[in-house]
C-alpha cells in the first residue's frame with residue numbers, strides 16, 4: 001500500500017526575513033523573550049540584517065501593528081512577544097483576548113505566519129519561569145515556530 005503524502009516544515013529557512021514585535025509593558029519579561037527569540041534565530045542561521053524589531057506599548061496594540069507589518073509583505077514571518085499577567089483584574093481578559101484573536105486574524109488575512117510568543121500567566125513568578133528560567137524561553141520557542149511555518153508554507 002502506498003504511503004500517505006506527508007508535508008511538514010523544518011527549521012531550514014536561512015533567507016527568511018523575520019519581524020519581532022515586542023511589547024514594552026512588563027518589559028523586564030518581554031526583553032528576556034526578545035533575547036530568547038534572537039538567540040534562536042541566530043542559532044538557526046538568521047543574520048541580524050534579516051531581523052526587524054518593532055516595539056509596541058502593550059499587547060493590546062500588538063494586532064494593529066502586526067497586521068500593518070504583514071500587509072506590507074516584506075516579512076516572511078512575525079513573532080509577537082508580550083506578557084499579560086492576570087493579577088486581580090478583569091483587564092487581563094480584554095488585553096489577552098484582543099491580542100490573541102487579533103494576531104490570528106492578521107496571520108490569516110495576509111497569509112503571513114504570526115508566532116504567538118505572548119505569555120498569559122497568573123503570576124509574575126510564572127512569567128519569569130517561561131522567560132528564560134526553569135520552563136525555558138517561550139520567545140525562543142516562538143521564533144522556532146516561525147521558522148518552521150516559513151518552511152512549511154513554502155512546501156504547501
Ligand code: INI
Nearest residue numbers: 023025057058059060083084085091095
Ligand atoms: N499590556 C500588556 O502587554 N500586559 C499586561 O499585563 C497589561 N495589563 O495587565 O494591563 C497590559 N496593559 C496595557 C495594554 O496592552 C495597552 O498598552 C494599554 O491599555 C493602552 O492601550
